[in-house]
Amino acid sequence: MKGLKVGLEIHQRLKTHKLFCNCPSMLMEREPDGWVMRMMGISRSELGSVDPAARFELLRQRKFLYGIYFDETCEVEVDESPPLEMNREAIEIAIRIAKMLNMDVVDEIHTMRKIVVDGSNTTGFQRTALIAIGGEDSVIRTNQGEVRIATLCLEEESAFIAETGSDFVRYKLDRLGIPLVEIATHPDIKSPEQAKEVALRIGRILRATGKVMRGIGTIRQDINVSIEGGARQEIKGVQEPDLIPVVISREVDRQLNLLRIRDEISERGIVEEDIGGFFELSDVLKKAEKGFVRKAIDSGESAFAIYARRMRGLIGREIQPGRRLGTELASYAKVFAGVKGIIHSDELPNYGISSDLVAEIRNRLGIGEEDAFILVISDRKTAEIALKSVADRLKYAIKGIPEETRRALEDGNTEFMRPMPGSARMYPETDVLPVLSYSFLEALEGWKPEFPEDIIGRLISYGISRDQAEEIFDEEKVELFERVSSLCKNLSKGFVASTLTSMMKYLRREGVKVELIPESKLAEVLLLVDQGALAKEAVESMIRDLAESPYADVKEIAKRYSMSQEELEKLIDDVVSSHRDELMKIGEKAFSMLMGEVMKKARGRVDGRIVSSKLRERIRKEVSQEAL
Numbered sequence: 001m002k003g004l005k006v007g008l009e010i011h012q013r014l015k016t017h018k019l020f021c022n023c024p025s026m027l028m029e030r031e032p033d034g035w036v037m038r039m040m041g042i043s044r045s046e047l048g049s050v051d052p053a054a055r056f057e058l059l060r061q062r063k064f065l066y067g068i069y070f071d072e073t074c075e076v077e078v079d080e081s082p083p084l085e086m087n088r089e090a091i092e093i094a095i096r097i098a099k100m101l102n103m104d105v106v107d108e109i110h111t112m113r114k115i116v117v118d119g120s121n122t123t124g125f126q127r128t129a130l131i132a133i134g135g136e137d138s139v140i141r142t143n144q145g146e147v148r149i150a151t152l153c154l155e156e157e158s159a160f161i162a163e164t165g166s167d168f169v170r171y172k173l174d175r176l177g178i179p180l181v182e183i184a185t186h187p188d189i190k191s192p193e194q195a196k197e198v199a200l201r202i203g204r205i206l207r208a209t210g211k212v213m214r215g216i217g218t219i220r221q222d223i224n225v226s227i228e229g230g231a232r233q234e235i236k237g238v239q240e241p242d243l244i245p246v247v248i249s250r251e252v253d254r255q256l257n258l259l260r261i262r263d264e265i266s267e268r269g270i271v272e273e274d275i276g277g278f279f280e281l282s283d284v285l286k287k288a289e290k291g292f293v294r295k296a297i298d299s300g301e302s303a304f305a306i307y308a309r310r311m312r313g314l315i316g317r318e319i320q321p322g323r324r325l326g327t328e329l330a331s332y333a334k335v336f337a338g339v340k341g342i343i344h345s346d347e348l349p350n351y352g353i354s355s356d357l358v359a360e361i362r363n364r365l366g367i368g369e370e371d372a373f374i375l376v377i378s379d380r381k382t383a384e385i386a387l388k389s390v391a392d393r394l395k396y397a398i399k400g401i402p403e404e405t406r407r408a409l410e411d412g413n414t415e416f417m418r419p420m421p422g423s424a425r426m427y428p429e430t431d432v433l434p435v436l437s438y439s440f441l442e443a444l445e446g447w448k449p450e451f452p453e454d455i456i457g458r459l460i461s462y463g464i465s466r467d468q469a470e471e472i473f474d475e476e477k478v479e480l481f482e483r484v485s486s487l488c489k490n491l492s493k494g495f496v497a498s499t500l501t502s503m504m505k506y507l508r509r510e511g512v513k514v515e516l517i518p519e520s521k522l523a524e525v526l527l528l529v530d531q532g533a534l535a536k537e538a539v540e541s542m543i544r545d546l547a548e549s550p551y552a553d554v555k556e557i558a559k560r561y562s563m564s565q566e567e568l569e570k571l572i573d574d575v576v577s578s579h580r581d582e583l584m585k586i587g588e589k590a591f592s593m594l595m596g597e598v599m600k601k602a603r604g605r606v607d608g609r610i611v612s613s614k615l616r617e618r619i620r621k622e623v624s625q626e627a628l
């Protein structure tokens with residue numbers, strides 16, 4: 001794709017306690033024990049200017065509610081106490097990662113404040129510290145060339161957003177302060193597929209340290225995308241590597257489509273003055289047929305509109321699958337004014353607004369058939385903010401594409417989150433002393449990092465396939481696999497590997513919560529099979545049961561699926577005696593029929609080989625007795 005430039009920022013949570021206090025890095029399932037309320041005021045940063053992202057938040061007067069946990073969060077998270085010194089274990093992990101990427105570690109680690117005004121940090125800023133910068137050899141090699149690593153920072157995770165209302169946001173503080181490394185590449189990536197490859201390769205290096213958290217949300221990518229003639233976009237929060245290429249291609253499409261719209265705007269000779277006005281239309285829309293518009297007006301809401309001359313057809317133009325220029329306008333209105341959405345003339349007649357009413361609206365706005373309009377239903381003050389932001393965005397379409405911070409959606413589309421932050425966003429954190437890196441570097445003298453390929457090679461040497469080895473590595477089961485392998489003398493390594501990888505994957509797809517099962521319990525199950533106390537066939541059922549009650553006693557559950565010697569002999573007895581006539585007629589040829597009968601009841605509870613040898617022995621005895 002010509003002129004495409006992509007850079008990645010990979011965020012990975014580290015396996016250690018929080019960055020500026022001693023609270024555990026643990027996410028809570030239960031409701032918070034209490035809530036703290038804050039409002040946010042904006043002051044100039046130490047560097048003197050007001051950041052555009054900060055100014056933008058000023059437009060919204062919101063209450064922030066923070067959920068606290070008495071045992072898992074402390075005064076640091078609620079910003080009632082200054083931060084403690086930076087978590088030394090987190091620094092060590094970050095330096096190890098930097099070394100693996102051949103980066104140059106800085107001499108002094110300084111903590112900086114990055115302004116964040118959406119309330120996701122109680123302090124109004126996020127603390128971040130540059131740990132290392134890329135050197136000549138700090139590159140990720142891909143099939144489409146090298147991608148340089150720019151920086152590695154140690155940062156604190158933001159608070160988890162639990163609920164958004166029109167004038168409040170609820171955050172949970174369990175996540176705030178979990179240490180993460182942020183690895184940023186230069187914008188060397190030239191294709192969507194290459195971006196995915198880079199993310200996967202960096203992800204593997206991170207996992208090879210054994211010091212990073214795993215599971216959903218523990219690693220996420222921000223993607224910086226720009227195309228020739230377009231504008232740089234920062235896309236936040238892509239969690240699935242498979243989604244990276246989709247997000248990038250769709251962003252390219254969005255920009256190309258917006259550029260086409262710009263060209264058409266220019267052909268039509270539209271200028272900024274063509275967009276504007278502010279009209280109340282409540283009396284017109286009171287005549288709408290049944291629907292949400294009518295319902296809102298009847299319940300006391302008002303309707304307001306602006307016009308966009310000669311823009312008919314452009315606002316309804318699709319720019320991403322299922323998203324139009326109108327969707328972009330709606331995002332601005334939602335973000336700046338907190339309205340649910342907008343209605344534009346390209347989607348009318350609809351929502352109970354008939355073509356006669358559309359004509360009446362046009363008449364009222366003093367516009368013609370070739371013109372467009374945008375409607376908002378709310379109170380007057382909200383509508384003013386909403387329609388001003390819509391007008392501003394629409395005027396930008398005359399020039400081109402605004403630089404934005406966008407949020408990745410699950411289907412690969414993106415939506416407007418906030419304007420791109422300015423560069424004056426960072427200033428020094430005065431509550432945290434700088435840390436010298438030399439003692440960490442000295443301690444790591446002579447340390448030989450194990451790279452992903454080293455670990456995968458070692459796994460293959462156990463006698464499993466490369467695919468299995470890679471899967472064990474990617475699923476972060478290396479330690480478990482090696483522990484089980486060393487304990488199990490009889491089980492094939494292939495069986496251990498496929499139980500830990502393909503079976504888990506299959507069950508997860510079926511909705512079984514296998515991630516809840518402690519690793520020690522999985523090891524115990526495999527050990528029972530190794531000792532012959534459990535049939536291989538029973539493993540799947542055992543895992544299903546353990547996912548339901550992860551802390552149950554494995555041996556107790558195994559009783560459901562294993563048959564004692566006595567039970568098996570009794571079962572064979574029963575089957576043989578109820579089929580004595582056939583057995584007498586055809587002798588040992590009755591084996592498979594009898595085996596089938598026994599296995600009906602024994603399948604999954606005892607190894608088929610044991611059943612077969614016991615049954616053969618028994619048949620032989622029957623037949624020879626008869627012969628006497």
Ligand SMILES: [Zn+2]
Pocket residue numbers: 018021022023072073074075076077
């Ligand atoms: Zn704390």
